[in-house]
Amino acid sequence: MDSEAVLLLETVNFAAEKHRNQRRKDADGTPYINHPIGVARILSHEGGVTDIEVLQAALLHDTVEDTDTTPAELEAKFGPTVARIVEEVTDEKSLPKQERKRLQVEHAPHCSRQAKLVKLADKLYNLRDLNRCTPVGWTAERVQEYFVWASEVVKGLKGTNPVLEEKLEELFRQRGAQF
Ligand SMILES: Nc1nc2c(ncn2[C@@H]2O[C@H](COP(=O)(O)OP(=O)(O)O)[C@@H](OP(=O)(O)OP(=O)(O)O)[C@H]2O)c(=O)[nH]1
Numbered sequence: 674m675d676s677e678a679v680l681l682l683e684t685v686n687f688a689a690e691k692h693r694n695q696r697r698k699d700a701d702g703t704p705y706i707n708h709p710i711g712v713a714r715i716l717s718h719e720g721g722v723t724d725i726e727v728l729q730a731a732l733l734h735d736t737v738e739d740t741d742t743t744p745a746e747l748e749a750k751f752g753p754t755v756a757r758i759v760e761e762v763t764d765e766k767s768l769p770k771q772e773r774k775r776l777q778v779e780h781a782p783h784c785s786r787q788a789k790l791v792k793l794a795d796k797l798y799n800l801r802d803l804n805r806c807t808p809v810g811w812t813a814e815r816v817q818e819y820f821v822w823a824s825e826v827v828k829g830l831k832g833t834n835p836v837l838e839e840k841l842e843e844l845f846r847q848r849g850a851q852f
């Protein structure tokens with residue numbers, strides 16, 4: 674087996690251990706790890722991305738934001754590039770939610786190309802998930818607001834991956850949320 678396959682298995686295993694007690698917000702309580710795996714899979718299968726560090730960062734992208742994982746831990750285990758991409762896509766959870774959302778719109782255009790790829794796939798997965806089922810406790814208005822906000826973030830990520838951007842644009846069109 675080639676070394677990149679070994680590295681991806683090491684990475685997905687690390688993410689699965691970190692997210693092991695977390696569930697998605699859907700009524701079924703889908704295991705959270707389905708999300709990072711799906712984000713990495715969108716990048717490889719749909720986006721044609723073969724950059725191993727981007728695929729690793731996709732698998733790890735919510736570990737710092739949502740688990741006890743530190744950037745130093747990621748750097749020691751997976752190297753500085755993967756750790757940096759994950760840091761770029763990590764929200765400061767101590768900030769009020771509205772501020773976090775505003776900062777994503779503001780920061781998106783200044784992210785590295787590698788971080789932009791992860792952000793595009795993360796948004797594409799989450800929007801498809803919203804079309805599949807509404808998270809517990811969310812109103813239709815909150816779902817629509819998420820689409821509008823995501824379209825503002827994605828606007829700042831343009832020129833990165835035409836396939837993923839076109840798929841996102843189509844979802845925004847369906848919701849009347851395109852900019
Ligand atoms: N659509 C959907 N999202 C779910 C579900 N379960 C958990 N999530 C996560 O919820 C986040 C979006 O919900 P919000 O209320 O806007 O954000 P918050 O969790 O940070 O407060 C996403 O975080 P994120 O991946 O960090 O991305 P981002 O939205 O912060 O960019 C998404 O992954 C689910 O069942 N459906």
Ligand SMILES: [Mn+2]
Pocket residue numbers: 708734735795
């Ligand atoms: Mn995510």
